[in-house]
Amino acid sequence: MLADGLVVRISDALFKSSLAKNAKPVFPQKIAKFEIKFGEKWAIWGGGKGQFLDVLANKYLCDPPLSLQYGRTQGSAPHVELMAFKGVIPTAHLSARYEHFKDEFDQTCKKFILDNAIGSNAVSYDVSTTDRKVDMALYDKLVDELKLTDLQDRWAMGLSNGQMRRARLAYSLLKEPDMLLIDDPFLGLDSTAASIISKFLANYQSKRRCSVTIGLRIQDAIPQWCTHVCCVDEREGIVFQGPTHELQDQINSMRKRYELEARKHNSSSRYQVEDLVASHPMFRKPQHEVLKMPSTIELRGLEVKYKGVPVLQDLHWDVKPGSKWHIRGDNGSGKSTLLSLITAEHPQSWNSKVIEQGQPRKTGSSNYFDINRRIGMSSPEIHAIVLKNAARDLDIREMISTGFHDASSNNFKPMWTRLSDDKKLLVEMYIKHFNLQELAQTERFSQLNVSNQKLVLFIRSLIKMPQVLILDEAFSGMERGAMMRSHEVLEAWPGTVLVVSHVEEETPKCDHYLRLLAPGNYKVGQISHDET
Ligand SMILES: Nc1ncnc2c1ncn2[C@@H]1O[C@H](COP(=O)(O)OP(=O)(O)OP(=O)(O)O)[C@@H](O)[C@H]1O
16 A cells, blocks of 8 residues: 555556557656655656556556555545547537437536436436435536536537536546546637636645646646646656756756757658649649639628527638638637538538638538538547547558548548559658658557647648648647648648637648637738748
């Protein structure tokens, strides 16, 4: 048993994902010593953060057997809650999100957070699934502090990504954990929501003196409330650890090291970015021809309502061929709704106020597959579907190739062997350019870290050289080096690009913005070159 006050201890441990003799360890070296005490607040920082959080959540096998131990609270093993946002949880793809409303088993946000009963929309009673006593005073406090009061009666599946993340945090904290682990706590949140969550975690003190541990990338600032930091590299394991205030010099020099490595990596590129985009139909198209082309998308007074309440109202927007747009707006302002209209995932997509290449969209004249033939997309929803359905079967090459399915971004049927030599060559060029050759030899998509998963999904979204490229939070969770390299490709990208991103650093260079302020209140503008 561990000494009082310790929630977890690792000593001389090697971690593996399976019992197979030749199974590769998660980190090549043994972890000599690591401890978290009750009430401490840790940042696990660096390329190996995801794996290390999984280690702490007891997802791997440790060798020798007792080299990972948990402290005991009130006579029992501590309760550990891990929140990792690989895609959206539990919302699936947007079309499913709307279809789900037909599903009688969808639940309200309140029931989702309480998580102690299941019910059906067809009957008026619920069935308890646990005998867990829910502390309703704590529920009220969490709902209030996480600004969920007005969302309690909404269907959970209809919550926006940012709203769902706050609900998911309330769900975990209501279980009164002893150790809370959150990977990328601010991913996909607008600045207000990010500061709500940061302040909340800073002040969070539970009866059980829960320790809070967050996973951050090297480029992320470490919040001041993190009392301790542990830098974990994917290859080296723990690089250093201890109280944050004692480690400032090491933190700064580690940042510089990563920055240099990313630059070195970028300058050793085998291809010019122009080679990668040269097969796009808009590549080097003379300006006078582009000017004569009809708008890629035009919205003439678009409106979308949920149960009579407008989310988008009287929206006018003209997207010219080859223009690059940053779609801005707080969590819940309607960005995903707008994109789902463009990709025809939304039930109200057949709307004559949506004009595509000069033609109003109408039932009968355009179908889902024609619409999506010209669209490539990376989004949290696609990431979630892929992890659920295809991640274990496909390697990097196969995953990128599924981007060639021309009629849908959600088709993950293997495609590599059916590709022409030219297409195979293009996939290989991207793999080399992004330095993924080694991983492409051995790893399945599910074995990649989140940053490389996002990178592969980014390459997949552009591999068919689509007219419209939609990048919804495509770079959140990505390491800086991979992100810089992706942005470089986008600068040379000749097609239309629509970007949704809350973090300035993650936003590729765009020339226009559309800001969703409130239903009926929009701002469209140019982005000057020194602004991102
Ligand atoms: N099917 C639905 N039924 C009812 N309300 C919905 C539905 N889908 C979305 N909403 C609500 O519409 C609003 C817009 O949601 P949307 O997902 O488009 O926002 P967003 O701007 O993409 O947010 P985020 O930045 O958090 O991803 C939100 O308040 C959301 O709760």
